[in-house]
Amino acid sequence: MKNALFVLHNSADTRSSEFATLAAIATSIGNAGYSSDLLILDTTGSSSVNVKHGSAFRNVTAVAPDKAVGDGADYLVHIVGKAASAAVSLVVGFGTISNRNWAPQVAASFSAEFVTACELIEVADNALRVTGPVMGAMVQKTLSLGDRNAVVLYSGENLAAPEGTDIVVEVSREPAEQGAVRFVASEALPDSGGIPLRGASKVISGGLGIGSGEKWRLIEEFAAKVNAAVGASRAAVEMGWVPSSRQVGFSGQKVSPDVYVAVGISGAVHHLAGIGGAKKIVAINKDPEASIFKIADVGIVGDYEQIVAAAMRKL
Amino acid sequence: MDIVVLIKKVPDPNLPEQFVSISDAQDEVVLHASSQYSINLYDLNAVEAAIGLKESAGATVTVVTADDASADQYLRRALAMGADNAIRVELDDKSRRDSFKTAQALVSALKQKSIPSLVIAGRQSSDEDAGYVPYLVAHGLGIPALAPIVSIKSASERTINVGKLADASIDEYELTLPAMLLVSNEINKPRTPGLKGVMAAKKATIEVVASEPGGVAGVPSKYSPKKGQRAIEATKFIEGSDEDKAAALLAALDK
Ligand SMILES: Cc1cc2nc3c(=O)[nH]c(=O)nc-3n(C[C@H](O)[C@H](O)[C@H](O)COP(=O)(O)OP(=O)(O)OC[C@H]3O[C@@H](n4cnc5c(N)ncnc54)[C@H](O)[C@@H]3O)c2cc1C
Numbered sequence: 001m002k003n004a005l006f007v008l009h010n011s012a013d014t015r016s017s018e019f020a021t022l023a024a025i026a027t028s029i030g031n032a033g034y035s036s037d038l039l040i041l042d043t044t045g046s047s048s049v050n051v052k053h054g055s056a057f058r059n060v061t062a063v064a065p066d067k068a069v070g071d072g073a074d075y076l077v078h079i080v081g082k083a084a085s086a087a088v089s090l091v092v093g094f095g096t097i098s099n100r101n102w103a104p105q106v107a108a109s110f111s112a113e114f115v116t117a118c119e120l121i122e123v124a125d126n127a128l129r130v131t132g133p134v135m136g137a138m139v140q141k142t143l144s145l146g147d148r149n150a151v152v153l154y155s156g157e158n159l160a161a162p163e164g165t166d167i168v169v170e171v172s173r174e175p176a177e178q179g180a181v182r183f184v185a186s187e188a189l190p191d192s193g194g195i196p197l198r199g200a201s202k203v204i205s206g207g208l209g210i211g212s213g214e215k216w217r218l219i220e221e222f223a224a225k226v227n228a229a230v231g232a233s234r235a236a237v238e239m240g241w242v243p244s245s246r247q248v249g250f251s252g253q254k255v256s257p258d259v260y261v262a263v264g265i266s267g268a269v270h271h272l273a274g275i276g277g278a279k280k281i282v283a284i285n286k287d288p289e290a291s292i293f294k295i296a297d298v299g300i301v302g303d304y305e306q307i308v309a310a311a312m313r314k315l
Numbered sequence: 316m317d318i319v320v321l322i323k324k325v326p327d328p329n330l331p332e333q334f335v336s337i338s339d340a341q342d343e344v345v346l347h348a349s350s351q352y353s354i355n356l357y358d359l360n361a362v363e364a365a366i367g368l369k370e371s372a373g374a375t376v377t378v379v380t381a382d383d384a385s386a387d388q389y390l391r392r393a394l395a396m397g398a399d400n401a402i403r404v405e406l407d408d409k410s411r412r413d414s415f416k417t418a419q420a421l422v423s424a425l426k427q428k429s430i431p432s433l434v435i436a437g438r439q440s441s442d443e444d445a446g447y448v449p450y451l452v453a454h455g456l457g458i459p460a461l462a463p464i465v466s467i468k469s470a471s472e473r474t475i476n477v478g479k480l481a482d483a484s485i486d487e488y489e490l491t492l493p494a495m496l497l498v499s500n501e502i503n504k505p506r507t508p509g510l511k512g513v514m515a516a517k518k519a520t521i522e523v524v525a526s527e528p529g530g531v532a533g534v535p536s537k538y539s540p541k542k543g544q545r546a547i548e549a550t551k552f553i554e555g556s557d558e559d560k561a562a563a564l565l566a567a568l569d570k
Pocket of ligand 1: 135136206207208209210232233234235236247248249250251252253263264265266267268269270271274284285286287290302303304305328329441442
């Protein structure tokens with residue numbers, strides 16, 4: 001019998017699909033002899049958390065810090081480090097920016113394998129096999145974990161919830177350690193804010209084809225009008241039009257929205273690596289040969305400025 | 316301040332797909348013989364950040380890589396940008412592909428000197444994209460790490476204040492030194508070295524440190540071709556005026 005610890009940050013932006021996906025993984029690795037606990041960092045401010053599909057876990061705990069800790073990137077180094085005592089051989093979280101900071105530190109302290117962007121966790125021969133993209137998503141890499149400890153960040157598709165029930169857990173205070181890393185304050189990002197990319201059901205992404213930082217506004221305004229999150233190609237991020245927390249793709253975030261709209265994005269493999277889970281893809285590009293059309297359900301050839309402006313007038 | 320920058324040679328990130336294949340035993344990614352290499356791009360941001368600190372607060376900057384002599388050109392590039400010293404930790408190809416062995420080699424080389432007050436690395440390398448080695452090094456040196464860093468606000472001999480990217484904000488943190496920072500491209504625009512720097516770097520001595528990679532190793536990797544492209548039945552192209560296209564866009568968005 002092996003123990004796994006799942007970690008989820010529950011904030012106002014957490015979707016029920018995130019609870020479902022973790023519960024599904026916990027249930028499937030049960031077949032390889034893992035018993036799973038869930039540790040929730042709760043920053044909603046409420047005194048209890050309704051844990052969807054919580055019965056998939058042996059034990060669920062929820063903690064909140066006694067003071068602001070930002071996105072928990074350092075706070076969780078200590079909290080997960082403590083919870084994942086010697087008896088835990090697997091830690092699982094999502095591939096978020098915050099998790100990418102604490103997870104490798106926890107992994108290093110256990111000499112564990114660390115998988116940054118795992119898209120598949122399978123049970124084979126009574127052990128786990130984890131797979132994710134490398135080399136700009138041109139190649140897949142698989143590790144057979146055997147008896148090795150591992151910390152795995154999952155960025156694969158949303159998974160369907162297993163059978164089970166919701167449970168409610170009380171939130172307990174876990175003080176932030178006075179360590180060498182101290183959170184000072186948060187400052188809003190230089191974008192218009194809006195719906196976070198993580199878990200969004202609609203995403204409007206812009207690429208280099210948008211043309212300028214001024215014109216990028218049109219993407220933000222359009223996204224706000226249709227209740228979509230703003231996404232971006234790396235080229236748009238590199239131009240400084242949008243912060244890198246909005247980057248979609250191999251080295252950015254993986255998204256699985258119902259509708260993904262790619263505006264002025266050519267469709268490089270690195271970008272496509274982030275949108276494989278989208279249910280519907282709409283591409284707007286002035287080049288009819290752009291590779292983005294090869295994977296788009298709806299293709300719109302033309303100048304995005306005219307098309308998006310016309311759409312804005314109709315709203 | 317005594318700053319160490321970790322850099323890595325990587326395959327050219329824009330390598331054409333047909334140059335990338337997998338060995339018959341599936342245990343290796345094989346690159347075509349004419350493949351180009353470069354310095355990992357985030358590492359250039361790391362070098363620039365260190366040199367920026369040297370200029371603003373005063374520091375000695377040492378660039379370090381674990382590789383063979385083929386990586387010397389990237390160490391020289393960092394020297395040309397303004398780094399003071401360069402160290403190559405000699406590490407064979409096989410060990411270099413193992414995060415644990417690479418980190419052990421770097422840690423033992425760094426421990427031979429005094430522990431630096433600040434270590435800066437790129438947030439991830441463009442080949443494996445794991446972003447693990449800097450954290451293993453930080454663990455080996457017993458220092459905290461933080462990523463992804465997008466700004467350095469102030470630095471003293473004892474502390475450094477940085478901006479860390481979060482989902483919807485930039486969070487300021489104060490770290491007590493020594494510490495490890497993993498930087499992202501937003502932090503700066505790496506300078507192009509001037510001719511004088513390039514000439515001096517050509518003549519500079521690169522210190523070579525031997526390594527005996529022992530200890531923990533990673534589990535073997537197995538490689539397979541990338542996932543097939545997203546399957547679609549057929550792309551429905553919208554014909555007509557911009558108005559028609561706009562209407563189709565809104566319909567797809569349920570508006
Ligand atoms: C290791 C590595 C990791 C990477 N990770 C990522 C990642 O996570 N995410 C990512 O996106 N990229 C990533 N990249 C970069 C990727 O390879 C591409 O360079 C990038 O996605 C290109 O961005 P783009 O499509 O916006 O720009 P371009 O390829 O320049 O495409 C711009 C498109 O806009 C169209 N266009 C121009 N004007 C208009 C107009 N007026 N109306 C309509 N269309 C117009 C053009 O026809 C063109 O197709 C990575 C690269 C490497 C090497």
